[in-house]
Amino acid sequence: MPATALRCRVCETQFPLEPIGVCARCFGPLDPVYDRDEQRRTVTRESIAAGPQSIWRYASLLPVAPPREARLPAGWTPLIRARRLEDALGVGELWLKLDTANPTHSFKDRVVAVAAAKAIELGRTTIACSSTGNLANAVAARAAAEGLEAVVLCPADLEPEKLIATAVYGAKIFAVEGSYDDCSRLTVELSFELDWAFVNVELRAYYAEGSKTLGFEIAEQLGWELPDAVVAPIASGAMFSKVHQGFSELLELGLVSGTTPRLIGAQAEGCSPVATAFATGEKVKPVRPSTIARSLAIGSPADGELAVATARASGGSIYAVAEDEIVENISLLAETTGVFGETAPAVTLGALREAVRRGELGANDRVVLIVTGDGLKTPGLVAHKLDPTVVEPDADLILETLGVAV
Ligand SMILES: Cc1ncc(COP(=O)(O)O)c(C=O)c1O
Numbered sequence: 353m354p355a356t357a358l359r360c361r362v363c364e365t366q367f368p369l370e371p372i373g374v375c376a377r378c379f380g381p382l383d384p385v386y387d388r389d390e391q392r393r394t395v396t397r398e399s400i401a402a403g404p405q406s407i408w409r410y411a412s413l414l415p416v417a418p419p420r421e422a423r424l425p426a427g428w429t430p431l432i433r434a435r436r437l438e439d440a441l442g443v444g445e446l447w448l449k450l451d452t453a454n455p456t457h458s459f460k461d462r463v464v465a466v467a468a469a470k471a472i473e474l475g476r477t478t479i480a481c482s483s484t485g486n487l488a489n490a491v492a493a494r495a496a497a498e499g500l501e502a503v504v505l506c507p508a509d510l511e512p513e514k515l516i517a518t519a520v521y522g523a524k525i526f527a528v529e530g531s532y533d534d535c536s537r538l539t540v541e542l543s544f545e546l547d548w549a550f551v552n553v554e555l556r557a558y559y560a561e562g563s564k565t566l567g568f569e570i571a572e573q574l575g576w577e578l579p580d581a582v583v584a585p586i587a588s589g590a591m592f593s594k595v596h597q598g599f600s601e602l603l604e605l606g607l608v609s610g611t612t613p614r615l616i617g618a619q620a621e622g623c624s625p626v627a628t629a630f631a632t633g634e635k636v637k638p639v640r641p642s643t644i645a646r647s648l649a650i651g652s653p654a655d656g657e658l659a660v661a662t663a664r665a666s667g668g669s670i671y672a673v674a675e676d677e678i679v680e681n682i683s684l685l686a687e688t689t690g691v692f693g694e695t696a697p698a699v700t701l702g703a704l705r706e707a708v709r710r711g712e713l714g715a716n717d718r719v720v721l722i723v724t725g726d727g728l729k730t731p732g733l734v735a736h737k738l739d740p741t742v743v744e745p746d747a748d749l750i751l752e753t754l755g756v757a758v
């Protein structure tokens with residue numbers, strides 16, 4: 353395991369590989385640092401390919417040792433070409449990264465797998481989080497698989513499917529009468545009092561690294577090539593930034609060549625503090641979310657500035673997508689690709705459409721859109737499409753409704 357320390361992103365102070373949420377000197381966010389020489393010596397395309405079909409094939413690029421026994425493996429999800437949608441949009445090549453294929457149907461299984469491995473190493477028996485829904489599902493399932501307790505804090509008015517898909521694993525749910533940002537503040541306060549492992553508080557540096565595996569997999573599944581652009585949603589901004597970091601690390605290690613893809617970020621208009629900061633050039637200002645994209649409803653994004661910097665450094669952009677377009681995009685994705693995504697990928701598709709409208713993406717580009725979560729968790733938004741033809745159990749009657757003479 354070549355991680356050597358945690359380092360502050362702001363003042364660069366280093367800390368040991370312990371559960372430390374923020375820099376003790378300046379409260380800046382922390383990232384693991386690695387022995388790159390060791391990685392260059394030992395990590396090859398072949399050594400990765402010989403690993404398991406999960407995020408743990410990249411264990412040498414992650415800040416924790418892989419679990420001794422792989423329970424409920426996350427990652428190594430399909431990357432599929434979406435020819436009908438690429439034709440409809442006018443994009444050269446469009447690939448969908450189907451993170452709906454994870455155990456709890458979102459990319460959050462990746463980040464939780466890494467954080468939980470650290471929690472187990474530390475001997476913790478409870479994993480906990482604040483969540484906009486998907487993270488709660490992933491924490492609850494991981495705890496069940498590993499024999500840990502799970503406690504989650506979610507806004508009380510979340511989609512019921514997401515709360516049920518947490519409760520089923522036996523997790524304790526605090527349905528907080530407030531926003532996600534209230535839940536987040538509560539977990540920080542509680543983390544001083546309880547010996548639970550809060551995956552997105554004191555284990556955040558480990559947790560966030562799990563999203564690098566999305567970048568690793570995209571490159572490996574394209575035959576160790578980098579796409580021209582990747583479109584991904586932004587809530588806290590962690591995943592968006594870490595996908596880019598994943599590509600940069602592959603370049604640094606000589607596992608791929610070329611330049612990092614342009615990173616195009618997506619937020620819903622009703623909660624778009626990062627898109628606004630990108631557009632105005634000002635600092636990210638917290639907002640009170642009001643959006644149907646509940647999984648992205650973080651008004652005070654912890655890694656918002658990093659996401660803006662990532663979009664700029666990669667030559668990409670960040671767009672706010674109209675609330676009306678979100679439901680339309682759930683249908684567009686489903687009807688042209690066979691993929692039923694939740695609101696987050698629908699927002700992501702909106703940013704892709706905007707980038708095409710502006711001529712930023714087009715016929716010469718190979719683009720990957722990350723489908724981070726599953727539409728079966730937010731079915732209410734498309735319930736209006738359910739309009740079946742009710743019939744008696746009689747084939748002649750069915751033929752009659754079809755206008756076929758018998
Ligand atoms: C489906 C889905 N996509 C994207 C995100 C955004 O992730 P991040 O907070 O790392 O920006 C979330 C976060 O909850 C999510 O649930």
Ligand SMILES: [Zn+2]
Nearest residue numbers: 360363375378
């Ligand atoms: Zn610092």
